[in-house]
Amino acid sequence: VAKRLEKFKTTIFTQMSMLAIKHGAINLGQGFPNFDGPEFVKEAAIQAIRDGKNQYARGYGVPDLNFAIADRFKKDSGLSVDPEKEVTVTSGCTEAIAATVLGLINPDDEVILFAPFYDSYEATLSMAGAKIKCITLKPPDFALPIDELKSTISKNTRAILFNTPHNPTGKMFTREELNVIASLCIENDVLVFSDEVYDKLSFDMDHISIASLPGMFERTVTMNSLGKTFSLTGWKIGWAIAPPHLTWGLRQAHSFLTFATSTPMQWATAVALRAPDSYFVELKRDYMEKRAILVEGLKAVGFKVFPSSGTYFVVVDHTPFGLENDVAFCEYLIKEVGVVAIPTSVFYLNPEEGKNLVRFTFCKDEGTLRAAVGRMKEKL
Ligand code: GLN
Secondary structure, eight states: OOGGGTTOOSOHHHHHHHHHHHHTOEEOSSOOOSSOOOHHHHHHHHHHHHTTOOSOOOTTOOHHHHHHHHHHHHHHHOOOOOTTTSEEEESHHHHHHHHHHHHHOOTTOEEEEEESOOHHHHHHHHHHTOEEEEEEOBTTTTBOOHHHHHHHOOTTEEEEEEESSOTTTOOOOOHHHHHHHHHHHHHHTOEEEEEOTTTTOBOSSOOOOGGGSTTTGGGEEEEEESTTTTTOGGGOOEEEEOOHHHHHHHHHHHHHHTSSOOHHHHHHHHHHHTOOHHHHHHHHHHHHHHHHHHHHHHHHHTOEEOOOOBSSEEEEEOGGGOOSSHHHHHHHIIIIIOEEOEESGGGSSSGGGGTTEEEEEOOSOHHHHHHHHHHHHHHO
């Protein structure tokens, strides 16, 4: 393997899902729903295939989808963007992140991450040869340490890459935190790469796109996807919204990474994004019920549970059960209890910082969530 990827192992999500199958454990690890996406979206994909929409799409997106993304973004954030010049369709948000980083970051540029961070951020920055500066968000509330951000950001900083709602913690950045990030970025001429794939799963506060704060659109790439919002994580349709000077760089990378994305799925995604408001209201309501079941269950089992305001994840402190670290705890949980969770130490530059924390997902049907809690109550 090339040096730029030497330190990375099989992703934790793949490792844990394979162990779940091997041990017949209930998988509350990798974040994918065990229920299907909506019929009207699946029908739209089948229709597009039957209609012969099966050759390469335009590189930066099927026009109808670029328009649907711009309309959705206007409704959600209030920002009007040019669907032709400011929207790029990618193969999932993971590709949007890769295209953004590879298209806009030079070797040795400094990029700031907030730990715990989603695993692809570090690997992608490593592929680009960037220098990572990491700021740790600490429990119980994973608040942004503002003084540390002030002392870390400098004229050498090229970008901040983060997500809100935040995977793995379920934290949502507050308006005050986003304002601080924005003013420091403007002062130091820093870009923001904002991964917002869980924006429709924001429960306890309204989601804010940092691009919508004054002076931020021109320095922000906003990324999102179909997968979480429509329970279709396997479709791998994502997008990046950015002003033309940033879109140019990320489109160049996208052109040579994947060139274009699945044509029929793009047509279906355009239909999905035009779903009535009731779809999004019900999605949120369903997930709030699931969150309540898992959170109450985990508390009853005896975990210290940290509040999750968004995403479909919740992070707990496993130390009441006496295992030495997160990896040992997750191994015990799979083998002796029959439940899979994600150890969080892989989401830190310094794994020690995550050793007390594990992540559970609640994107499963109620029966599965209750069965997992039942197993833990009985055997932990
Ligand atoms: N985003 C999903 C999660 O956090 C995992 C996706 C993947 O397996 N790479 O669980």
